[in-house]
Amino acid sequence: xxxxxxxxxxxxxGSYVFLVxxxxxFFLLTLYPMCYSLYLSFTRFNIRTPPQWIGxxxxxxxxxxxxxxxxxxxxxxxxxxTFRFVFISVPVKLVFALTVAxxxxxxxxxxxxxxxxxxxxxxxxxxxxxxxxxxRLFASDGLLNMILSSLFGFTNLPxxxxxPSYALYTLIILAVWQFGSPMIIFLAGLQQIPREYYxxxxxxxxxxxxxxxxxxxxSLSPIIFFxxxxxxxxxxxxxxxxFIVSGGxxxxxxxxxxxxxxxxxKGFGFSxxxxxxxxxxxxLIVIAILTAISFKSSGTLVSYGSGE
Amino acid sequence: xxxxxMVLALVALSTVVLFGAGVKEAxxxxxxxxxxxxxxxxxxQRVQISQQAIDIYQSRHPNIRVNPEVSGGAGxxxxxxxxxxxxxxxxxxxxxxxxxxxxxxxxxxxxxxxGKEINLSVIDPSAIEAGTIDGRLVGISTGVNMPxxxxxxxxxxxxxxxxxxxxxxxxxxxxxxxxxxSKLPAGIYPMQDIGVLSSNSTPFGYWSxxxxxxxxxxxxxxxxVRPADGQRYLELFADYRREGLVPPADIAAxxxxxxxxxxxxxxxxxxxxxxWTNQLSGYQAATTDELAFIELPGAAEKNALxxxxxxxxxxxxxxxxxxxxxxxxxxxxNDPEAAYVLGSDRGTPASATxxxxxxxxxxxxxxxxxxxxxxxxxxxxxxxxxxDTEFNSTLYLIYQRSAFGQITPAQGGQQIYExxxxxxxx
Numbered sequence: 001x002x003x004x005x006x007x008x009x010x011x012x013x014g015s016y017v018f019l020v021x022x023x024x025x026f027f028l029l030t031l032y033p034m035c036y037s038l039y040l041s042f043t044r045f046n047i048r049t050p051p052q053w054i055g056x057x058x059x060x061x062x063x064x065x066x067x068x069x070x071x072x073x074x075x076x077x078x079x080x081x082t083f084r085f086v087f088i089s090v091p092v093k094l095v096f097a098l099t100v101a102x103x104x105x106x107x108x109x110x111x112x113x114x115x116x117x118x119x120x121x122x123x124x125x126x127x128x129x130x131x132x133x134x135x136r137l138f139a140s141d142g143l144l145n146m147i148l149s150s151l152f153g154f155t156n157l158p159x160x161x162x163x164p165s166y167a168l169y170t171l172i173i174l175a176v177w178q179f180g181s182p183m184i185i186f187l188a189g190l191q192q193i194p195r196e197y198y199x200x201x202x203x204x205x206x207x208x209x210x211x212x213x214x215x216x217x218x219s220l221s222p223i224i225f226f227x228x229x230x231x232x233x234x235x236x237x238x239x240x241x242x243f244i245v246s247g248g249x250x251x252x253x254x255x256x257x258x259x260x261x262x263x264x265x266k267g268f269g270f271s272x273x274x275x276x277x278x279x280x281x282x283x284l285i286v287i288a289i290l291t292a293i294s295f296k297s298s299g300t301l302v303s304y305g306s307g308e
Numbered sequence: 309x310x311x312x313x314m315v316l317a318l319v320a321l322s323t324v325v326l327f328g329a330g331v332k333e334a335x336x337x338x339x340x341x342x343x344x345x346x347x348x349x350x351x352x353q354r355v356q357i358s359q360q361a362i363d364i365y366q367s368r369h370p371n372i373r374v375n376p377e378v379s380g381g382a383g384x385x386x387x388x389x390x391x392x393x394x395x396x397x398x399x400x401x402x403x404x405x406x407x408x409x410x411x412x413x414x415x416x417x418x419x420x421x422x423g424k425e426i427n428l429s430v431i432d433p434s435a436i437e438a439g440t441i442d443g444r445l446v447g448i449s450t451g452v453n454m455p456x457x458x459x460x461x462x463x464x465x466x467x468x469x470x471x472x473x474x475x476x477x478x479x480x481x482x483x484x485x486x487x488x489x490s491k492l493p494a495g496i497y498p499m500q501d502i503g504v505l506s507s508n509s510t511p512f513g514y515w516s517x518x519x520x521x522x523x524x525x526x527x528x529x530x531x532x533v534r535p536a537d538g539q540r541y542l543e544l545f546a547d548y549r550r551e552g553l554v555p556p557a558d559i560a561a562x563x564x565x566x567x568x569x570x571x572x573x574x575x576x577x578x579x580x581x582x583x584w585t586n587q588l589s590g591y592q593a594a595t596t597d598e599l600a601f602i603e604l605p606g607a608a609e610k611n612a613l614x615x616x617x618x619x620x621x622x623x624x625x626x627x628x629x630x631x632x633x634x635x636x637x638x639x640x641x642n643d644p645e646a647a648y649v650l651g652s653d654r655g656t657p658a659s660a661t662x663x664x665x666x667x668x669x670x671x672x673x674x675x676x677x678x679x680x681x682x683x684x685x686x687x688x689x690x691x692x693x694x695x696d697t698e699f700n701s702t703l704y705l706i707y708q709r710s711a712f713g714q715i716t717p718a719q720g721g722q723q724i725y726e727x728x729x730x731x732x733x734x
Contacts, residue, residue, distance in 0.1 A: 047390045048414065069730075074705075140559045141495070141577075162561035164712055247564030248383065249506065249701070252557070253708045268387040270698040 041278035046271040058278035075279070077254050078262040085168060085258065086235040089175040094227055097179040098220075101186035115187070122180025130174070131244030135161055138170045161245060164253040171241050171256055182227040189223035190216070221302040229294055236287055239264065259283055340371055342632050345399035347377040347392075348619075349385035351567050353590040353653065357668075360649045365639050372632060381566050383506075383697070393624075400627040401637065404620050406692050408439070408447050415446035416623040416630060418637075425634040427642055435658035438617045447620025448641055451586065451655025454615050454682055455510060457604055458583035460573055462597035467491040472580075474602050474681050481605035485553040488579055498553050500571075500578040501560035503545055503707040509700050511582055512724075513690060514604050515541050518612040523728065526691040531728045539721030542710045546717055557711035568594035585678060586618045586655045589671040599671075601678040603685060613686035615679075618655025652676075695731045702727050 016023075041058060043051035057066045065071035104115050124130050137143050140159030148154045160166045197215045206214065217224075239260040242250060250257030250265065259279070267276030348358070355378055362374045377399055379385035385403070392398045393414055404411050418439075422428045426448070428436060435449035464471055469491045472484050488498035502511040509523070516523050519540075521532040548554045555578070564570035565581070568591045573581040576597070583591065585601070592599050607613045621637045623630065639646050647662030651669040656679060667673075693699050703724065710720040 047394050048410070139562050159558040159562045163558040164708075247506070247566060247570065249564070249704065251704070251708065252561040253712055253714065254705060265701065268390070269383065269701065270695065271390070 037277040037280060040274050041281050043274040045273040045277075047273055048271075051274060054274070058275045059282070061275070062278070062282065074254060074257065074262060078250075078257045078259045081168060081255065081257055082236060082238075082259040085172060085175070085238065086232055089172045090228065090231045090235050092172070093176045093179050093231060094182055094224065096176055097182035097227070098186050098224075100179065101183045101190060102216075104183070104187055105190045115184075118183060119180040122178045128240065128244050131241050134170060134174055134241070135245055138166075162252050164255040167246070167252060167255045171238075171245060174241055174245075175235065175238070182231060185223060185227055186220065189220050193219045218303050225294070225298050225302045229291055232290065232294075233287055236260075236283065341373055342371060342629050343373045343375055344401065344629060344633050344636055345375050345377055346401040346403075346636075347379075347385065347389055347399035348401075348403035349379040349382050350653075351380075351569075351590045351594075353593045357649050357651065357653060361640060361646045364645055364649070365636060372636070374636065396626065398624040398626060400624055400629060400633040402622045402624055403450075404447060404622050405618075406616065407696055408620055408622065409441060409692075411622065412441045412444070412446050414625055415444075416625040416627065417444040417446065418448065418623065418634060419445045421631075421634045425631055426638040430642060430660045432658045432660075435617060439620055439622075447622040448637055449617035449655070449658045450619045450621060450641070451617070451652060451657045452615050452679075453618035453655045454585045454613060454679060454686065455514060455604060456583055456585055456601045456678060456682065457580050458573060458588065458591065458599050458601055459580045460576070460578075460595075460597050461600045463496075463576065463579055464488070467493075472602050474678075475608045475685070476602070476605050477609065478605045482548075482553070485548070485580075486551070489551070489553055492579070495577065497555045497559075497572075497578045499548070499580040500563065500565070500573060500582070501545060501549070501554040501557070501711065502582040503711065504560045504563065504704070505565045505582060506704065507700055508704050508707060509693065509696070511604075512541060512703065514612060515544075517614070517687075517690060518604075518606050518610050520610070522690040524691045524693045524732065529732055531693075531725075531732065533725060533728055535718075535721040535725040537721065538724030539717045541724075542707070542717035542720045546710065549711065557708065557713075560711070561708065573599075584618070585675045586652055588675055589651055589653055589669045592671040600674060601682075603678075603682050607682060607685040611685050611687040613682055614689040615683065615686050616689050617658070693728065693731050695734055699727065699731045 040051060042053060042055055044054050044057075045051035057068070060066040061069050061072050062075050063071065100118055104111065104118065108114070135142075138160035139145075140157070140162070142160075144160065145154075145157045148157055158166060161170050193216065197219070198211055201211055201215060237260055238258055242256045242258045242261050243264070246252075246256045246261075248265075250261050260283070263276050263279045263283070266272050266279065346358075346362075348354075350358075355376070358376060362376065365374065366372060377388070379388055382405060386407075389398065389402055398414070402411070402415070404415075408415075418426065418428075428445075431448070435452070436445065438449055439445055439447035459472060461471065467488075469488055473480070476484065485498040492498065502508070505511065513523050516533055516537065519537060521534070521537050523533060524531055545554060549556065554560065555572075560572070563572040563575065563577075565572070568574050568587075571581060571591065571594075572578040574591060574594050576595075580602075583601075588599065588601070603613065621640060623633050623637070627633050640650070641657070642659045642661050644661060644665035647657055647659070647665040648668055650657075651667035651672045652675045653669075656672075656675060657663050706715075706720050706723045706727065709715045709723075710717055715723070
């Protein structure tokens with residue numbers, strides 16, 4: 001017995017030794033910065049001088065204003081902009097990705113090539129070059145307006161990208177255009193659905209539309225749910241596109257001021273690192289709550305088949 | 309026993325992995341080469357001429373290597389430098405601008421080096437004074453700068469309009485914009501809306517000086533601007549916009565005006581725009597059209613222009629190569645060969661030996677000509693409003709609210725006033 005115990009202790013120790021490189025990384029690069037940022041969120045910190053403890057003031061300014069400062073309207077606006085972006089771009093992107101995935105699921109010649117081609121925007125989409133291209137595409141004298149005016153004779157076209165009413169939608173189009181990764185996941189899911197279901201249902205006289213709603217959608221529901229959660233989380237963190245397209249300002253009129261962009265401007269532009277840290281924690285909590293809601297509601301909407 | 313050995317081996321291995329980078333650095337220092345890190349921001353033109361200056365210096369001093377750390381804009385530059393300083397890994401030379409007071413604590417006093425590594429006696433006293441904070445010389449002026457309006461001379465000639473006078477009143481200026489408007493094809497505007505500048509407190513600051521209501525007085529911590537002044541500024545440009553003398557708000561906002569690449573004048577869509585004199589050679593390099601300067605309107609009536617130092621070469625107080633770094637700065641500001649290639653890209657030199665060297669860039673002659681006319685139409689600089697970045701960002705937002713018609717100029721004036729008070733109190 002004693003000998004066995006000793007051996008168990010040694011084995012445990014041994015496994016920790018093997019974990020050491022990863023643990024060092026986790027403690028120094030993840031856990032410590034997280035705890036430090038939680039501490040900073042209760043301070044005023046401009047990077048150059050040591051942080052000063054100010055309690056809940058940063059959080060108060062965000063939502064109702066503190067003793068010294070009024071409520072931060074730009075913060076509230078950035079939440080509104082981000083929510084609109086997330087809840088328009090994610091569903092549209094998923095519908096688009098599912099549609100393309102179903103087309104790609106057909107037995108066509110060169111299907112492998114098509115699948116690769118449709119994935120390319122996802123590889124390019126997050127890059128600075130594409131954001132610059134977007135600027136040129138939707139500018140007042142950009143490609144879109146050239147086509148609209150020369151082929152269709154429209155006049156007085158707006159500068160889509162620098163007009164507060166449209167700017168956010170150009171970014172939504174950019175996000176939807178990067179439909180590749182959910183498409184690939186949908187495609188994998190589609191190929192998991194047994195062919196027998198479709199054969200049996202067509203014997204019973206079900207058409208393609210009935211089949212889609214009665215077989216494809218329910219069988220895919222776990223995949224749709226997974227894609228929804230992943231896309232929502234990454235959409236909440238969008239930064240690059242808005243930063244490049246608006247020249248770092250979130251303009252025009254703060255209409256593309258994403259949450260993470262405002263966080264960056266507050267922290268690095270206005271040297272309010274404490275406030276920026278507090279914003280990061282609010283974002284973490286918001287994403288956690290929304291994910292929890294998604295999981296709770298998934299019980300009724302998502303079917304995991306007869307695996308149990 | 310075997311296990312113990314293995315554990316030791318693993319620990320040793322991870323130590324090597326973790327500290328491997330440090331070993332490499334230490335080796336470099338032994339080889340006798342001193343590396344100076346020089347952080348600055350600027351366009352392609354500035355990078356090119358700065359590298360030429362570095363090459364000259366390195367050929368004279370084979371044991372020195374200068375590594376430039378360049379950012380595209382001042383915003384990115386300070387983000388990077390702040391982060392490096394927080395990590396005790398700041399560059400040796402930190403280029404700073406009007407925000408030099410914010411950095412005074414982390415900068416090295418250069419007075420003790422006078423007559424040894426650097427010769428301050430040939431530098432204009434006003435430039436030395438500008439870099440002195442609490443009796444410490446924390447930065448050497450890279451040169452003098454002036455705000456100006458730049459215009460596309462070739463374009464004016466092509467449309468057959470008369471060239472503008474260098475000095476105009478606001479009334480004459482508007483008449484001239486109308487003349488341009490009558491000759492220009494649709495889609496090209498007489499002037500870019502200068503409120504869309506990311507540093508739009510500069511044109512607004514000029515307007516305030518012209519009206520005798522400076523933005524800020526550091527001694528009394530107060531502003532002379534009242535809501536009605538902000539309102540009249542917004543109305544002035546609303547009037548230009550209504551008459552088509554500046555573009556509609558959404559077209560103007562399509563140009564970030566951060567540098568030549570995002571400039572409406574360089575894009576050929578506007579004749580006149582705002583520019584600092586030191587930016588001319590960079591902008592001129594980006595277009596085949598000929599550019600030239602006029603004064604901001606009304607400058608002569610009120611001596612409303614000013615001549616601030618463009619930027620400063622400042623030394624990180626934690627630099628490990630203080631003496632070599634200061635020597636290199638002496639080369640940049642005083643050496644005739646350096647001055648010849650650097651020209652007025654960082655401002656017209658404040659050093660007599662540098663000025664005597666002339667310049668390789670033809671655009672610099674235009675800067676000197678402009679300064680000869682506009683210099684007498686300037687007066688002492690207004691104090692900088694605290695929290696400069698936030699002030700600019702929010703002023704830009706208020707200006708756009710008015711330009712897009714979301715608020716009236718009267719509401720905008722009130723918001724500008726409240727913003728100023730908030731920045732001063734912060």
